[in-house]
Amino acid sequence: MKKFLPWLLIGGLLIIGIFWYIGVRNGAVTVNEQVKKSWGNVETSYQRRNDLIGNLVKTVKGAADFEKSTLEAVVNARAKATATTIDPSNITPEQLKAFNEAQSGVSSALSRLLVTVESYPDLKANQNFLKLQDELASTENQILTARTRFNEAVEEYNNYVLKMPRSIALSDYKEKAYFDAVAGAEKPVDVEFDFSK
Template sequence: MKKKFLGLGCLGIGIIAIIVIAVGGIVFYVNTNNTLVDMKGQATKQWANVESSYQRRSDLIGNLVKTVQGAADFERGTLKDVIEARSKATSTTIDANNLTPEKLAAFQQAQSGLSSALSRLLVTVERYPDLKSNQNFLELQSQLEGTENRINVERNRFNDLAGEYNIKIEKIPTNLIANIAGFEGMALFSSKPGAEDAPDVDFNFD
């Protein structure tokens, strides 16, 4: 009889141990999943800030184009390039929940194309003294410079948050939960040498 009770006691302890382990596993899963949801959410929110900054730049360039169009005999081909590049840049968007390297590369390429077209436009402006002294033009200069800096800041913040998230889902044992729950890595902005500096948008050619 004593052995029987001893056996039942060991069985009870074993069941309790299994329950404790199971509950601990569930708690770990829930906590880890919530942490990943929060980290990805912060990175996704920051991506919205990146897009907002690029949209701000696009709006300013649109105003710049309107100002330049008012100049007599201004090179229409140069304006056309900017307008087309701006259209491509604004139409190239990415779902924040599907930030693949390929899609981010296409986004960066479109934005770079707009930067290049804008640079060519600004060089052409040098031949138009009246346009260079236009107060609206000068105001756009200041706003564009500030926006380029803001884009750089927002991109760096995104890379920081998305990078931390990417590292988290690769670490053991978090990677097990990430695989089960379907958490995938987020693509990061990459840059060419010198790309960390905001493009030169100085309208003063004196």
């Protein structure tokens, strides 16, 4: 029996190692899928905003003398944002930056549109416009929540695949990028009120 003891120990350690490896790989699949799901939620939130913007533009077009350039800026920014896509299984900082810049363009154009609307009292009183404006505000909150949850999923993924000793077994899993704020977001907003109107 004593001569089989070393072989039993080696066999036991080998079986433990195999089960550990399988558990680590399965855990990596789980956290990777959580990142993909979270990214899908981010895209869904932005898609909802893009759909609402289309309806908002149609409503605003009804104002006869509304600034054409403002509407065109919103439509163009929306088109650029929908053209920017990311593969959630291979998210890089560069892809996220491009996506973030495209979405920032939509936010900026939309802000200009909503500020311009202030000069149109009939449009401001339009129930469809007011409802769309409320839905947009709600959607912006959903976007913030989805982005936050995406970053939480990325943090969990990165912690799982980068920490030792799992990183040895998961060398084919790479670090994923976080969703950062748009450049300049840390600066305070300059608000001006024009009481002469």
